[in-house]
Amino acid sequence: MLDGIFAGLGTAAQPVNLMMVAVxxxxxxxxxxxxxLGPISAIALMIPxxxxxxxxxxxxxxxxxxxxxxxxGSTSSILINAPGVAGTVATAFDGYPMAKKGMxxxxxxxxxxxxxxxxTIAAVFLLVAAPSLATVSLAFQSTDYxxxxxxxxxxxxxxxxxxxxxxxLLMTVLGLMLSTVGTDQTQGIQRFTFGLLDLIDxxxxxxxxxxxxxxxEALMAxxxxxxxxxxxxxxxxxxxxxxxxxxxxxVKEIAPVVGRSSVLGFLVGVLPGAGATxxxxxxxxxxxxxxxxxxxxxxxxxxxRGLSAPETANNAACSGSFVPLLTLGIPGSGTTAIMLxxxxxxxxxxxxxxxxxxxxxxxxxxxxMYIGNVILLIMNLPLIPxxxxxxxxxxTVLIPMIxxxxxxxxxxxxxxxxxxxxxxxxxxxxxxxxLLDFPMAPMLxxxxxxxxxxxxxxxxxxxxxxxxxxxxxRPLTLSILVIAALVLFVPMITPYFTRLLAKRREAAGxxx
Amino acid sequence: MLSxxxxxxxxxxxxxxxxxxxxxxxxxxxxQRNQAFTAQTMPEALAILGIALSLALLLKPGSAEGQEIxxxxxxxxxxxxxxxxxYGFLLRPGGFILATIAxxxxxxxxxxxxxxxxxxxxxxxIVIGFWALMTQGLxxxxxxxxxxxxx
Numbered sequence: 270m271l272d273g274i275f276a277g278l279g280t281a282a283q284p285v286n287l288m289m290v291a292v293x294x295x296x297x298x299x300x301x302x303x304x305x306l307g308p309i310s311a312i313a314l315m316i317p318x319x320x321x322x323x324x325x326x327x328x329x330x331x332x333x334x335x336x337x338x339x340x341x342g343s344t345s346s347i348l349i350n351a352p353g354v355a356g357t358v359a360t361a362f363d364g365y366p367m368a369k370k371g372m373x374x375x376x377x378x379x380x381x382x383x384x385x386x387x388x389t390i391a392a393v394f395l396l397v398a399a400p401s402l403a404t405v406s407l408a409f410q411s412t413d414y415x416x417x418x419x420x421x422x423x424x425x426x427x428x429x430x431x432x433x434x435x436x437x438l439l440m441t442v443l444g445l446m447l448s449t450v451g452t453d454q455t456q457g458i459q460r461f462t463f464g465l466l467d468l469i470d471x472x473x474x475x476x477x478x479x480x481x482x483x484x485x486e487a488l489m490a491x492x493x494x495x496x497x498x499x500x501x502x503x504x505x506x507x508x509x510x511x512x513x514x515x516x517x518x519x520v521k522e523i524a525p526v527v528g529r530s531s532v533l534g535f536l537v538g539v540l541p542g543a544g545a546t547x548x549x550x551x552x553x554x555x556x557x558x559x560x561x562x563x564x565x566x567x568x569x570x571x572x573x574r575g576l577s578a579p580e581t582a583n584n585a586a587c588s589g590s591f592v593p594l595l596t597l598g599i600p601g602s603g604t605t606a607i608m609l610x611x612x613x614x615x616x617x618x619x620x621x622x623x624x625x626x627x628x629x630x631x632x633x634x635x636x637x638m639y640i641g642n643v644i645l646l647i648m649n650l651p652l653i654p655x656x657x658x659x660x661x662x663x664x665t666v667l668i669p670m671i672x673x674x675x676x677x678x679x680x681x682x683x684x685x686x687x688x689x690x691x692x693x694x695x696x697x698x699x700x701x702x703x704l705l706d707f708p709m710a711p712m713l714x715x716x717x718x719x720x721x722x723x724x725x726x727x728x729x730x731x732x733x734x735x736x737x738x739x740x741x742x743r744p745l746t747l748s749i750l751v752i753a754a755l756v757l758f759v760p761m762i763t764p765y766f767t768r769l770l771a772k773r774r775e776a777a778g779x780x781x
Numbered sequence: 782m783l784s785x786x787x788x789x790x791x792x793x794x795x796x797x798x799x800x801x802x803x804x805x806x807x808x809x810x811x812x813q814r815n816q817a818f819t820a821q822t823m824p825e826a827l828a829i830l831g832i833a834l835s836l837a838l839l840l841k842p843g844s845a846e847g848q849e850i851x852x853x854x855x856x857x858x859x860x861x862x863x864x865x866x867x868y869g870f871l872l873r874p875g876g877f878i879l880a881t882i883a884x885x886x887x888x889x890x891x892x893x894x895x896x897x898x899x900x901x902x903x904x905x906x907i908v909i910g911f912w913a914l915m916t917q918g919l920x921x922x923x924x925x926x927x928x929x930x931x932x
Contacts, residue, residue: 436838443793665892730817
């Protein structure tokens with residue numbers, strides 16, 4: 270393991286890779302700051318550029334973009350109350366009130382220090398957890414992988430649907446359906462190609478991600494333009510940032526918050542499907558309860574604890590979400606799903622073998638995450654007043670740019686103009702679905718996992734002589750499937766039970 | 782009025798039905814038909830799941846919130862979509878530089894930008910710079926001009 274760490278350190282410390290982390294963090298912050306554009310869009314926009322790099326460098330760049338985008342999202346949450354991504358919504362609860370009080374600089378500094386600490390602590394956990402899980406997962410068979418993918422998809426659907434499980438599940442199924450377009454991998458039969466040559470290889474994941482995230486976001490911004498008052502507020506916010514210094518008492522107050530939120534964030538991040546959003550809300554809720562009556566009442570009005578907790582947790586969860594990706598090859602979130610797609614296109618199959626076959630990739634990614642955190646702190650924080658100027662670029666210029674980079678990013682991979690037209694179709698469909706409150710991330714995850722799921726299921730059936738009995742005969746497979754069922758059904762039936770209990774209590778109260 | 786959930790459910794139901802119908806038409810070779818898992822298996826299972834979930838969404842008592850369609854800039858969004866389609870058609874015959882400058886110029890104009898300095902400043906240098914970066918920096922060749930302008 271030590272050899273691997275040193276090899277990873279050697280790769281990550283190469284000047285070109287250090288530069289990539291820096292560029293990634295910078296570009297990620299830039300893109301993440303734009304309302305609506307989060308890490309998924311940021312990484313998708315970078316993929317065409319990384320095709321020319323070797324896999325470790327490409328991944329390092331993307332890891333930097335990931336962190337940068339989360340940090341950028343926090344900045345727009347704090348300055349203009351417009352979270353770029355769902356993971357930084359909780360940041361706005363206390364960050365924006367602080368900015369309104371003229372303490373935007375302090376809020377940004379707390380966000381940066383908390384992100385740094387959360388990311389650093391979680392990177393250490395990752396260093397320990399990932400190799401252990403990778404070793405265990407070597408014993409996994411196709412049947413277990415199939416079950417794990419089912420677990421990943423149900424968990425994502427259950428968490429991503431903002432309480433609406435059915436819609437999230439439907440989107441997951443839609444993603445799985447789209448993954449079946451093209452030539453069937455084993456039997457060589459064309460499916461859903463409508464006789465079009467352009468669809469024989471299936472739909473590219475990059476195309477789908479760009480169309481449903483970046484492009485549809487641009488179209489949504491056209492449909493619902495910002496009001497003049499919003500624009501004035503944005504201009505005002507970036508003019509008066511205030512001091513970025515923290516007092517000793519403030520550092521003392523947030524230190525335990527950071528410690529607790531890091532552990533919570535990492536653990537939540539490791540769970541498939543949960544990710545940064547759930548982690549940030551859980552950490553916020555936990556700290557509010559732990560803060561006591563007096564400090565707890567400050568939450569939502571500019572509490573530094575309330576800002577530090579979600580910021581720490583969302584960064585820790587980002588590191589945590591790399592555990593299932595790197596060790597099992599199963600992404601736990603939309604963002605890691607797109608990174609998985611990128612890895613596969615580099616010819617690298619993430620999973621337990623990655624740790625053995627490509628230790629330099631495995632370790633350099635983990636180490637570059639740490640470097641990314643350092644760079645965010647020393648480079649991005651002082652530059653925030655300048656980077657924030659992107660918020661002043663008028664939407665009449667910004668939206669066409671986002672559309673152009675999305676279209677051309679996909680075109681430069683395939684050099685097929687059919688892809689541009691397909692993107693327009695998907696973007697329009699995505700806008701419709703978003704207006705109807707359907708979440709997009711489960712669809713992307715279903716799409717990425719679809720092919721792998723089908724292949725593992727087919728392999729499991731071949732190994733078991735065409736018998737489905739492996740689903741209940743192999744204890745590990747069965748346990749994972751039971752967990753998947755619990756993850757799916759418990760949130761669905763809990764409200765009914767709560768209502769039933771409340772009714773009983775009411776009836777008992779009336780009776781007594 | 783139909784709620785958001787119900788409209789979505791109807792769309793997804795129609796899509797799943799269409800998908801399921803096409804799944805049954807996936808051509809299989811005679812020896813493949815007897816296998817436990819064929820190219821049809823997963824699509825058929827997904828179609829059934831899609832139909833079941835759409836029906837569940839359609840029938841479940843949920844929020845009655847409808848989708849307001851007024852107040853959106855539909856015309857601009859539709860025109861931008863048309864512009865993207867046109868860009869797709871013009872990219873090869875028109876060459877990257879000319880087609881992209883025209884696309885950005887038209888898109889900014891459509892969204893209400895009327896300052897000539899911004900229109901030109903935000904399109905010409907960015908497109909030429911991007912083309913230079915791709916062709917010179919990353920070795921990705923793209924034809925810059927239409928055929929009649931090539932030497």
